[in-house]
């Protein structure tokens with residue numbers, strides 16, 4: 428079992444239809460058919476949505492996503508129409524709400540990896556390849572790949588892991604031409620993100636993009652982009668292949684949850700306990716740090 432300890436009750440807003448409760452975001456529709464993505468302060472770890480929120484996480488990741496959308500706009504248009512909450516929305520939606528164009532979503536998680544870790548490492552250790560792409564022998568946890576690799580996945584049901592699939596499987600699912608466009612665009616977007624992050628001393632190990640098509644059939648960048656929830660960011664100074672790299676944002680939580688202090692047994696498949704204030708504060712500080720280090724600006728709110 429994993430997922431929510433207690434499934435949250437979404438806020439009801441006049442004029443909005445609630446569509447979906449994700450691990451850390453809520454999705455609504457307006458009467459005119461636009462989508463409203465609301466980023467919460469929820470955080471997940473080890474496939475559980477934790478009972479303790481991280482203050483300002485939703486606003487920090489929304490601001491970071493907007494910052495990246497601007498820097499990727501010459502490569503792909505985005506689905507974002509506005510960052511202004513709809514009329515009648517709760518005041519605390521300000522800064523963590525995106526009103527988006529409704530797209531015909533491509534049912535593929537478009538993942539790019541510049542470093543080997545996580546499910547990619549596990550697959551590599553089994554067969555020397557990831558998503559059917561053969562990699563050199565001798566790679567370790569955290570190894571930088573000679574070239575970034577497109578490693579798509581199919582979207583999993585809530586509580587399940589996405590399944591890595593081959594480029595050939597994506598081609599069979601969406602057609603070879605679109606599969607080729609997805610790979611090319613995913614790698615181009617990853618390359619831009621990695622370049623900008625590295626200039627700031629941050630390694631972009633991997634990231635997941637989602638695309639949809641607009642009425643004209645054009646590929647549009649959807650969902651969130653290049654946030655700690657959709658990507659692995661590592662501080663360059665801490666990078667050392669051959670061991671798990673410290674995650675920028677979740678390492679503090681993971682370390683506490685797996686420490687004796689938490690009293691939690693991950694293998695017991697029981698919900699994690701609430702986080703101590705000190706873990707919450709240090710985690711919030713990490714989100715602030717990754718935002719300020721990447722954007723070069725202070726967080727845009729008090």
Ligand SMILES: N#Cc1c(N)ncnc1-c1cnn(CCN2CCOCC2)c1
Nearest residue numbers: 449452454506527528529530532649650
């Ligand atoms: N983005 C977007 C988008 C769009 N622009 N048009 C139509 N559908 C979607 C959509 C619907 N679900 N998802 C999966 C990811 N969700 C993101 C939000 O939070 C919940 C998970 C994408």
